[in-house]
Amino acid sequence: MKYRTFLTTLALFLFSFNLGIVIISIATFKDTVHRAEEKSLGEHYFITSALLKDFHAVESRGTDLDSSLPSLLQPYSYFSPDKKVKLALYKGNQLVYANRQEIPLPDSFAEPPKDGNRLVSMQRSDGRTYVVVSGKLPAPYDFYTMVYLYDTTDVITAWERMKNMLFFAGLLLSGLFALGLLLLLTRIFKPLSQISQISRNIAAGAYDTRLPVSGHDELSEMAQSFNYMAEEIQRQIQQLEAAAQQKQQFVDNLAHELRTPLTAIYGYAEYIQKVVRTEEDKLLATSYIMSESRRLQNIAYRLLDLATLRENKIERRDVRMEQLLQGVEQAMSIKAAEQKVRIAYEHHFDMLSCDVDLMHILLVNLLDNAVKACSPGGVIKLVADLENGRKVIFVQDNGKGMTEEHLARITEAFYRVDPSRSRSGGGAGLGLTLCQQIASNHGAELSFSSEPGKGTTAKLTFASSV
Template sequence: MKLWKKIFLGAFLLFELVFNFASLYLIQYHFSMNLNKEIERSLTEQRVIQSGLQTNGTYINEKLGFPQSVVRDFLRITFQEYTSYFDQKGVFIELLDENRQMVYSSFNKSFVGTRGELEVHPSGLRNYVIRDIGEKSYLFVTSGLALEEDHFLLTYVRDITDIYTDRSAQFNLFFKLNAVTMLILGLGLYLLLWYLTRSIRSLTRSAQIIAEGDYSQRVHIYSKDEVGILARNFNRMATAVEDNIDKLKRTAEDKQHFTECLTHELKTPLTSIIGYADLLRSTKYNEELHFKGLNYIYTEGKRLERLSFKLMDLILLRKEELIGTREDARELCTEIAASFLPRLESEGLALVQQVESSYLTVDRDLFKVLCTNLLDNAIKASTEGGRIMLQGHADGDGGYVLEIVDEGNGILEEDLEKIFEPFYMVDKARSRSHQGAGLGLAICAEIVRLHGAGIDIHSRLNQGTTVKLTWAGVYN
C-alpha cells in the first residue's frame, strides 16, 4: 500500500475513533444527567407526598380521634386529588397495605415480574427501580408509610419515556451526522493527501526513470515544505550523478581513444622496422641498401623512444604535485628563446621577445617544457620568413599573461576543442614530417593544471595562432 493511502487510512480511522467515542460519551453523559435529575425529582416529590400523608393521617387519628376506616377514606380522597394534579404530568401513585394488597392506584398498566422496589421495611429507606412496560419506561419509587398501627407502602411512579426517546433521537442524529462526516472527511482527506504527496509520486517516478538509465530526468518541485526540499536535493543529487556518469563516459572514451591512437602510433614504426629488418635479412649485402635500411630502423626506433618518453611525462604529470619556486618570467623566457636560436635561423624564422619582468611561482623545469612545446608547435606551423611573438605582461587583475603568437597555418575552429587530447593532430601529414606524436599540447595542459594557471588558444585559418597562458594573483 502506498504511503499516502496509509496516511489516509490512519488519519481517517483515528478521527472516526475519536469522534465516535466523544460523541457517544456526550450522548450518554447527557442521558445520565437527565435521568439522575428525574430520579432526584421523583425522590423529592415522593418524600413530599409521604410527609404530607404522614402528617395529615397522624393529625386525623390522634388529634381528631377518627377511626382507621376514616383514615383510609381520607387517604383515598387525598390520592384522588394528587391524581388529578399529577395525571397530566405522567405521575401515578399507588398505596399498598402491609399485606401488599392494593389500597389505591392511579397506575393502570399491568406487567409481569417481581416488584423489587417493594422489598423495604415500612419505616425503612426508599427503593427505586426503572421498569420498561410496553414501549414506555417508568420510574418506581417506594417507601414505607406508618399511620399509628397501620403500615402502608407508598409508590410514586413517573413516566420517563421522554428521556430514553431523546437518547434514541440523539443516537439517530449521531449516526446520520457521522455518515455525512465520514463521506465529507474521507473525500476531503483523500484529495488533500493526494495533492500534498504529488511531489513524492513525482520523486518515485523520477527515481524509477533514473534507475533505468535516463540520468537527465528531474523532479518537478510543487512546494517549499520538507517534501519540496527533498525534491530539490534529489534534483541536485541527480545532477551530480549525471555529471559523474558523463565524466566516466568521457574518461572511458578518452581511454579508448588513447589506446587506439597509441596502438596506431606503435604499429606504424614497428611495421617499418620489421619490414626493413626482414629485407636486410633476406637480401645479399648491399652497402647502400643496408645503410638506408639501418638508418630507417634507427630513425623509427628513436621515434618510438621519444613517444615512450612523452607518454611517461604525461603519466607522471597527472600524478605529480607541484612544488614551485619564485622565478622571474623574463629570465626564464630569455633562456628558452636562446635555446631555439639555431633552429629559428635554420627555419628562416624570427622570434620577437617582449616579456615584462614578474616573479611567478612555478616549477622551473616544467615551465621550460611548457614554453618549449608551445614554441615548437609555433615553429612547425610557421613558414620561412615568418615571425613568432613571445610576449609577457601583467593584467589588470593582479595576474600575469604570457602569449606565444605565430603567423602560421592556423587551426580550424572545430579542431580547437580537441587539440588537448593525447595523440590528436590537426595536420597529420605535417606532424609526421616533423616526427610529432600529438602529445605536446596534452602535456602542456597538464603542466598548466599543476600550476593552477589557465590556457586559452585563439586561431584563424592561414592567419596564425595565439596561445595565452594566465597566472592569477601574481605579485611582483
C-alpha cells in the first residue's frame, strides 16, 4: 500500500505540476503573440495613415503617383532600425514595392477584404517567424494593399528558452518531491496489529463501531480507512432498503393502475357478450378493448421507467387535447355510468407536449377520485384552459369535498381521506402519489382546492413553454 500511495501521489503531483507549466507556457506564448500583433497593427495603421497623406500631397503637385512610390516608401524602410520590419506594397495582385527580400505570402494577404478589415497572421519563412498584417489603403487608394511584416523570431526563441527552463526546473523539483515523499511514507506506514481485532468486529456486523482518530500518524490513517469502510457499508445497506421499498412501491402502483384498464376491458367485453348490438357497435367495443390492452402494456413500461430511471426522463410528443380528453373520458365512462355521474370535458387550446400514456394515467386517476367523491347525479368537469399564459388542466367535481387537514396529505402514499372505505372501493391510496410524481416529471404543478360539501378541484399547471 505504501508504494501504491507513493506512485499515486507522485503521479498526481507530476500531472498537476506539469499541467501548470504547460498552462503558464501557453498563456505566456499567447500574450507574447498578442503583444506582437498589437504592435504590428498599430505600426501598420500609422504607416498607412502617413502614406495616405503623402499620396494626397504628391497628387496635389500633379506628380505621377506610381513613379513616386519608391521615394515615398523609402523613409518607412528605416521605421525599424533593427531591420525587423519589412514592408511590401501591392497594386492589385502586383508587387510594386518591397524594402527587403520578398517573403512568400498567401493570396489572401495580397487581396484582403475591401471592408476596411485587416488580416493578421503568424507566418514562417527561411527559419524566421513573422507577424504579417495586410490591409487596403483607404479610398480612393483602396486598390493598394500594404503588407507589414514584423520579425518575432527573437521573441519566440526567448519564450522557448523560458519554457525549457521551466520544464527543467520542474524535473528537478519533481525528483526532490519524490525522494521526500518516499521517506515520509516509509516512516508513516508501520504494522498496526492492534486494529486487527476491531476490523474483525466490523466485518462481523458491528457497523456502528468506529475507531478513534487522533494525530497524523499511521494509527489515524488506518482509523480513517476503517471508519470510511463502516460508513460505506451502512450507506449501502440503507440503499438496499430504499431500493426494496421502491420496488414495493412499484408493485403497488402497477396493481393500482392495472385496475382501470382492466375494468374498461371487462366492461366492453361484457357489453359485447350480453347486449345485442350491431356489428359496428361490436367493432367499436373491440377497438376500445384493444386500445386499453395496449395501454396496459404501456403502463407497465412507463411505471418501470419511473421506478428505475434516476433522472426520471420522459418521452414527450405533441398530442391533440381533444384526443387526450376524449380517451380519458371513454376510459372512465362505464364507471361513471354505474355511479350515475356525468363527465363533461372541454378544451381551449389544441396541443400539449407530454408523455401521452403518463398524462392519461394522471387524468384517469383524478377522474377516478372525482367519481368516488360524487353522489348519484353528480357532475365532473374536465377542462383544459389557458391561465396567465400557462396551460392548465383541472378536474372539478361537486362531491363531498375535504377539510384542510385531509387536503394537505392527499398526495401521501397510502393515505385515505375516508379510512373506513374498503380497498376494493377506495383503492390502495397510491393514485394521487403517482399523479404527483407524473406532474413533477412534466415540470408541472399539481394543486388541490376543496371545501366540505361543495366539491374538490384538482389543478395541473404546466410551464409556459409546454
